[in-house]
Amino acid sequence: MKKSDLPFGSEFSPSQIALTMVLESAKQHGGDWQAFEAAIKKQYFSKNRTSEYNKAKLANNTKLGMIAYGLIDRDARLTEFGEKLFALCGDEKKLHTELAQHILLNLNGLTLVQCVQDIQASGETVDLVKLREWLEERGLHFPRGGKHPSMMRLWLEKAGVFGKGWNINVSVLQKLTGADSEEVEALASLSAEQRAFLKTLANMGGVGPFPSNEIERLATVTYGVRFNEKMLPKQVLYPLSAAGFITLTRGTKAAGRGAKPFAVTPTEKLRREIVLPLLAQFEKQTAVNLRPLLRQSMSDILGALKAPSAHARGLALEALAFKLMRLLDMDYVATRLRGTATGGAEVDLVFQSARLIFSRWQVQCKNTARVSLEDVAKEVGLTHLLKSNVIVIVSTGAIGASARGYANKIMTDTNLCVILLDGADLAAIEQNPAAIVDAFQREARQAMRLKILEI
Secondary structure (H helix, E strand, C coil): CCCCCCCCCCCCCCCCCCHHHHHHHHHHHCCCHHHHHHHHHHHHHCCCCCCHHHHHHHHHHHHHHHHHCCCECCCCCECHHHHHHHCCCCCHHHHHHHHHHHHHHHCCHHHHHHHHHHHHHCCCCCCHHHHHHHHHHCCCCCCCCCCHHHHHHHHHHHCCCECCCCCECHHHHHHHHCCCCCCCHHHCCCCHHHHHHHHHHHHHCCCCCEEHHHHHHHHHHHHCCCCCHHHHHHHHHHHHHHCCCEEEECCCECCCCCECCCEEEECHHHHHHHHHHHHHHHHCCCCHHHHHHHCCCHHHHHHHCCCCCHHHHHHHHHHHHHHHHHHCCCEEEEEEECHHHHCCCEEEEEEEECCCCCEEEEEEEECCCEECHHHHHHHHHHHHHHCCCEEEEEECCEECHHHHHHHHHHHHHCCCEEEEECHHHHHHHHHCCCHHHHHHHHHHHHHHHHCCCCC
């Protein structure tokens, strides 16, 4: 029988037991699992109208659930985490918050929550059958007929992650996972310009070197920070170099022109103290089997789109969307269509940003020769459901004339913006990540021409 990737819960449920009581029983009887089970049976199941054997089985299930959640060992002794929870028994709110954080970060709870978000974003109703199917596609298994997700939901509800049913409180989720942390510790002491420059370099990925003016340009667009071009070396480059985050190679002076920009190379310290923590935050939002791809270069991801496996192509397409939107530091919300369900031909994700104003971006990546009018029309039809402001369609192939014409018509008649990127754009971004600015600005200028107000 295949092992479950979600912890067994059964009678270890807040609807059955009180967490403080079972922790106290483990503290009292730890080392004697029979005495522990007898205490649980007497406390919670003695009045059940069933046989003594079944009562003992229910108590045993409680113990097995506590083992699966990492609270006790096989002899009912509190684990290190169990001791940590026991110390919080006097503060029930902190106790349930600590358990919820453990579930989210260590027991695949965050993947469960994101799977719920994906199902809801697709307009479908969440149930255990659907959860089992969608989790399987993310590489997570729980047994047929198992109530493992329901037990996890009940514990997460105690901490406020879920409200009624499967409704998610995003602010609580972000607080518990740290997914809303905009800065990592190493960035805290830097100036706004230095922070923006370094985060942009971290998001670009790769080993470099990158022209300093290209990093500056992308940082300006992404974070809205204005740099003093003449003072960039003194205010940003030299301090970051002295701090060990970058190495600089001075450009040579071209005939009739000023000095070439510095070539900036990220150091191992940048990777260790900023890139990896930012990736860790980012990866908390994604499926387990997608995470290795997020650490690959754009070239590797584009290469993976040619893999013989449809599943591998679907994952690579999803990683491509993440890679592109990460360059712009957008926040992931949900995966609406699954690459495995589309044979690797397309995948849709939703991102959003609260910088200056709130915007929601609906991103479709297609690994097909041409984007058609129907492809754009399908995305337009979903904007009402997803409350999107921007549609981004990325193709490894070409944008058809009818697709471009329809996108122009939509932008003329509505408040939507439609951004169309083709294989040539991807090739340019592969060579220079800051080229994403050129592609998006080209599309923005097109939208502005179409949306001119006649007053």
